[in-house]
Amino acid sequence: MKLVAVIFLFSLISVDLNPVSANFFPNISSIPASIIPNGSVWDAFGALHGCRRGVKSQGLASLKKYFQLFGYLNTSYDDFSDDFDEFLESAVKNYQLNFNLNQTGELDAPTLKHIVLPRCGNADIVNGSSTMRSGKSSSAYSANSTIHTVAHYSFFPNRPRWPAEKSQLTYAFAPENQLSDVVRGIFVKAFERWSEVTPLTFVETTTFNRADLRIGFFSGDHGDGEPFDGVLGTLAHAFSPPVGLLHFDGEENWVTDGNFLNGSPMSAVDLESVAVHEIGHLLGLGHSSVEDAIMYPTISSGIRKVELANDDIMGIQELYGSNPNYNGSGSTLNPLTPRGERDTSGAPTHGFALVFGLLSLLLFLV
Template sequence: MENFLKAQRGSHVNGISELKTYLHRFGYLLSENANFTDAFDVTFESAILRFQSNLGLSLSGKLDFDTVSQISAPRCGVPDTIFSTSTFTLHGTTRHYAYFPGKPRWARRMPMKLTYAFSPDYTIRYLSSSQIKAVFKRAFARWASVIPVSFSETEDYVYADMKIGFYSGEHGDSEPFDGVLGVLAHSFSPENGKFHLDAAERWAVDFGTEKSAVAMDLESVATHEIGHLLGLAHSSVKQAVMYPTLRPREKKVDLQLDDIQGVQALYGSNPNFNVGSLSESDISTNQALNLRSTTRLSSISAIASFWFFLNLIHFFSSM
């Protein structure tokens, strides 16, 4: 760690080749040659700057503490490259929510109904089936509360729209898992429906009873990956559910305005959704809109109505 912090362009530091491999895997270092060296070169510096920009870090171009800390954090296996971005500006601040290439979405009649199922073969034994199902029911419900899409569990795994399983190592999709921490899970864009979690992780549904220092919150990861299944890519907003990293024993399950506006631009708004249902703390700390804690809910409702109107125009024009 100390050697990385002292590194600068022109230096050679053991381990930089591994950082290059990481940046290449997640879309920041574009190279056909994966035989990386330990040289801190211009290409590596540019990749660091892209990484820092995309994850909302200070743009130092160096391996500072925050950058190395983010690289070492457990994360989703989906690359971070922002292929297509919708932007909006408020209070002079521009933020982004991102999609997969081509902006894919589930193409069904509205209101949409999608099914999900759990693999009968690829699961974990230290959590009961009822515990796992309860976590996913809550995670799907969060997304359903903001868009006109409902999710129901089915026992028919073969024909379910979304297929969930816990896998180890290489498992047939050319995206092998890497053991404890590292990559936690990955899922695929619409309408693939595959959602894979690393069985090697210590998955937790209650940190009160699960004492492991490396325990990962299953509900947080489930909520994040469902966003990918619906068509969202990663967000640069740190509070957003769609931010790519999650720390051990951290819980992040509440959709932020960045998450909501991104998914509503794809599917429209649930007619029962009201921004007032978000807690004041969620709104006041949401970097996507750069709102101060003193912002009144009445003003936020007016803003949300404006964006809801724009989302409806976008939704119907894309049909």
């Protein structure tokens, strides 16, 4: 009964939110200089370098709120003073452990450098439990039995997933966002990253309130208890099955063609990279401590990262099984982009390509 109430509440939230017109740019050079920030909203944390337990320093209160937001401090913690107490030290150590840093408990340079990176707004620790760093045995489920690795993927509490009888999921965009075909096409490709390795398929619908997955771009406090913070900082967040809500920060400078070869990378965020990550949350995956994994929580501005790592594939296949056409290296119809290469072809894929071709033929005949 409580779950039904929560789902109903989030359904109401998704209707009442006020989407914004997001910032989309084809490439870095097209971003106006006037809206490029000097740095991340968290850059002020750099002044805390060297802080450790027992120290009092201005700005530690804000850092405590950061750690509470991402689950490293309990929700009941309320000492937001500038004192570096034992709870903050424990939070720092857990953060360092999750992100493969030396567990000093001190705000050293590597730790602070990582803290200020743009990231997913979903917490790394939920209800006091984190599995980002937990290594499962090499016998963990994988469609490719020739790969032997320690897995670090994780799930939401109680492992929520979409029911087996619902292998086709519908998704819709908030009508108020008025997204272009280019932006919508990016989501087609992002969803295909996951359908290539699972039996799941994804179909867009125009009925927003009845779609399984509802996507929108918002700014600031948008009614779900997780306000966005402007350029950089938190980029997006998503809710686990069966809620199906995916929210992006509309104030980010979203790049749509994945081209980061020209111009400064400051503030430019690749839309497809973030979309692939957040879709993993929509399907039930939590965060991973594997830096190459899509489900790793942070991504630097100016970086394109759209390729599922083996850790992502093992995790999603443990929930849903494998796509029958998946052979461990991508389907034969639409191979996965080789790791380290940029997928900048922009070519329409599968159903979209068929529709595009038919429309082109129709126009030619007319």
